Amino acid sequence: xxxxxxxxxxxxxxxxxxxxxxxxxxxxxxxxxxxxxxxxxxxxxxxxxxxxxxxxxxxxxxxxxxxxxxxxxxxxxxxxxxxxxxxxxxxxxxxxxxxxxxxxxxxxxxxxxxxxxxxxxxxxxxxxxxxxxxxxxxxxxxxxxxxxxxxxxxxxxxxxxxxxxxxxxxxxxxxxxxxxxxxxxxxxxxxxxxxxxxxxxxxxxxxxxxxxxx
Amino acid sequence: xxxxxxxxxxxxxxxxxxxxxxxxxxxxxxxxxxxxxxxxxxxxxxxxxxxxxxxxxxxxxxxxxxxxxxxxxxxxxxxxxxxxxxxxxxxxxxxxxxxxxxxxxxxxxxxxxxx
Numbered sequence: 001x002x003x004x005x006x007x008x009x010x011x012x013x014x015x016x017x018x019x020x021x022x023x024x025x026x027x028x029x030x031x032x033x034x035x036x037x038x039x040x041x042x043x044x045x046x047x048x049x050x051x052x053x054x055x056x057x058x059x060x061x062x063x064x065x066x067x068x069x070x071x072x073x074x075x076x077x078x079x080x081x082x083x084x085x086x087x088x089x090x091x092x093x094x095x096x097x098x099x100x101x102x103x104x105x106x107x108x109x110x111x112x113x114x115x116x117x118x119x120x121x122x123x124x125x126x127x128x129x130x131x132x133x134x135x136x137x138x139x140x141x142x143x144x145x146x147x148x149x150x151x152x153x154x155x156x157x158x159x160x161x162x163x164x165x166x167x168x169x170x171x172x173x174x175x176x177x178x179x180x181x182x183x184x185x186x187x188x189x190x191x192x193x194x195x196x197x198x199x200x201x202x203x204x205x206x207x208x209x210x211x212x213x214x
Numbered sequence: 215x216x217x218x219x220x221x222x223x224x225x226x227x228x229x230x231x232x233x234x235x236x237x238x239x240x241x242x243x244x245x246x247x248x249x250x251x252x253x254x255x256x257x258x259x260x261x262x263x264x265x266x267x268x269x270x271x272x273x274x275x276x277x278x279x280x281x282x283x284x285x286x287x288x289x290x291x292x293x294x295x296x297x298x299x300x301x302x303x304x305x306x307x308x309x310x311x312x313x314x315x316x317x318x319x320x321x322x323x324x325x326x327x328x329x
Binding site: 013020021022023025026027028032033034036039040041046047050051054090095096097118119120121128129132133135136137138139140142150153154155160170172173186193196198200205206 | 220221222223224225227230233234236237238240241242243244245246247249250251252254256257258260261262264272278279280283284285289291292295300301305306309310312313314317318320322328
């Protein structure tokens with residue numbers, strides 16, 4: 001009957017207009033979260049706090065503070081290079097992603113670059129969320145195969161006498177690159193120095209830090 | 215012959231924002247990291263499963279984008295939770311459908327509640 005057809009159609013249209021159905025992946029995440037919460041495996045508060053922390057608070061400024069201190073305090077630098085996992089506890093920056101952290105220093109003759117060829121392992125309690133390119137297949141494959149070329153694309157031109165070491169992160173061992181302190185920063189405070197340390201320098205896709213911004 | 219550059223120099227001091235393009239991206243990582251912290255999922259299993267899903271996506275021609283990454287992360291999360299007998303595929307499908315129904319039956323602006 002035409003009347004019932006119209007009412008069905010109207011009802012469907014009504015549902016469509018008033019629905020705000022999330023996209024498919026969001027719906028699946030919502031399903032997972034509600035089941036895990038119901039089963040006592042996670043709490044909504046924990047998840048909300050995590051998202052808030054990684055959206056608002058935890059970022060590369062943490063790593064920059066660590067690097068800045070390593071430039072000013074030789075004892076701290078020695079502790080950092082010896083055992084970075086312990087050294088970052090002096091700042092309270094430890095987290096499960098940095099349970100085994102290794103710090104490696106750039107020198108005049110060595111440049112270090114970090115990648116995770118398997119997935120996207122990253123010391124995120126120290127550097128925050130990884131950039132999109134770090135998670136990209138192109139970076140994960142090419143950083144090992146042709147690191148100098150990748151570095152050049154990032155704007156890092158290395159002379160032939162600078163060796164490149166590529167560190168492949170794993171779930172069990174992650175890395176922090178300690179860039180070189182630029183000339184012209186003598187007498188700067190730890191806070192001033194931290195302001196010039198870039199996220200990419202701590203991953204290795206940046207090398208010569210600029211002093212103009214501080 | 216020059217290949218097109220994949221990467222480019224960045225403003226090294228620009229704020230690292232936005233951190234997450236979509237709310238569900240953050241939620242996937244929040245759940246995964248919390249399950250690792252709680253000891254319900256091992257960090258190694260998570261990395262291996264995520265790596266396998268990334269490779270699978272690449273093999274199937276998924277574009278090399280952040281969206282593809284998070285879709286792989288979601289599939290990896292579903293797998294580790296199913297393999298650890300924490301959330302079965304059937305339970306997940308049922309609950310997903312329940313949420314869909316709840317959304318469709320809720321007027322916009324009203325809180326969406328499971329019945």
